[in-house]
C-alpha cells in the first residue's frame with residue numbers, strides 16, 4: 001500500500017489559552033509549559049463527518065480521482081456523529097463514493113495507525129481507499145474540568161492510498177498493542193445502561209483521564225512500539241527520516257526522542273496550533289509536513305499513535 005495524497009482541515013474558530021483562562025482556573029503559562037499547546041480549533045456546528053468530507057474532497061481533487069473509483073473508506077474517530085450510521089457511511093454518501101465499503105474504526109488516538117494497518121490488509125491490488133482521522137472532541141469536554149479541557153481540539157486529516165499491483169508494499173512494518181487492563185485510565189462518551197425499565201435515553205459522559213498514568217504509559221510503550229515496528233520492517237531507527245507521533249503532549253515527544261537517542265528534529269510537533277486532536281493528529285501533521293516540503297518521496301516515515309484503550313500502534317512506510 002502507498003500514500004497517493006495527504007490533506008487536512010480544521011474548523012475556523014480558534015480558542016487561545018488566554019480565552020480558556022477566562023473560563024476556568026488555568027493560565028497560558030501553565031498550559032504552554034506543561035503541554036506545548038498555545039491554541040486549538042473548535043467546531044461551531046461542524047460535525048465529525050463535515051470535517052471528514054472536507055478532507056475527502058481535497059484528497060480526490062488532488063488526485064484527480066472520481067469518488068466512484070474509491071473502494072474503501074475508513075474513518076478513525078472517537079467522536080462519531082452518532083452510533084449509527086457510521087461517520088464513514090455519511091462521508092460515502094456525501095461524496096458519492098457509491099462503490100466504496102465504509103466503516104468507522106474506534107481506537108482513540110491510535111485510530112489512524114490501526115486504520116492504515118486494517119486497510120493495508122483489506123485492499124486488493126489496484127484498489128484505492130480514503131483513510132481519515134476526524135474528531136470533534138469539543139462536544140465531549142467538560143469545560144469546567146481544567147485537567148482535560150485545556151488539552152483537546154477539533155480537526156481532521158487523511159490520506160488517499162492505493163494497493164500496489166506490482167512490487168513490494170510501501171508499508172514496511174508495524175506494531176499494534178492494546179492494554180485493556182488500563183481501559184479506565186482514559187475515557188470519553190461513556191454511556192450507562194438503564195437501571196430500571198423504562199428509563200430515559202442515555203446521555204454520554206465527558207472526558208476523564210488519569211493524566212499521570214497515561215503519560216507514563218506513553219513514555220514507556222511508544223519507544224517499544226517504534227523499536228518493534230522497525231525490527232519487523234528490517235530497518236534501524238536511525239534509518240527513519242521522520243517520526244510523526246500523536247500530538248498529545250510536547251514533553252512526551254521530547255521523552256520519546258530522548259529514549260530512542262535520536263535528534264529531536266526528526267520529531268515534528270504542531271500541537272501548539274491544534275492541541276490534541278486524537279485520531280486526527282497524525283494525518284494533520286502528515287499533511288502539514290508534506291505541504292511544507294519537509295517530507296519528500298522516498299523518505300522513511302514512522303507513524304505512532306497512543307492513547308485511549310489504552311492502545312499504541314506504529315506503522316513504518318516509505319512515503
Ligand SMILES: O=C(O)C1CCN(c2ccc(-c3cc(CO)ccc3Cl)cn2)CC1
Pocket residue numbers: 034035109151186210211212214215218248249252276278306307308
Ligand atoms: O503536566 C501535567 O500536569 C499534565 C500531565 C498529564 N498530561 C497529559 C497526560 C496524558 C496525555 C495524553 C492524552 C491522550 C488522549 O488523546 C493520549 C495520550 C496522552 Cl500521553 C496528555 N497530557 C498533561 C499535562
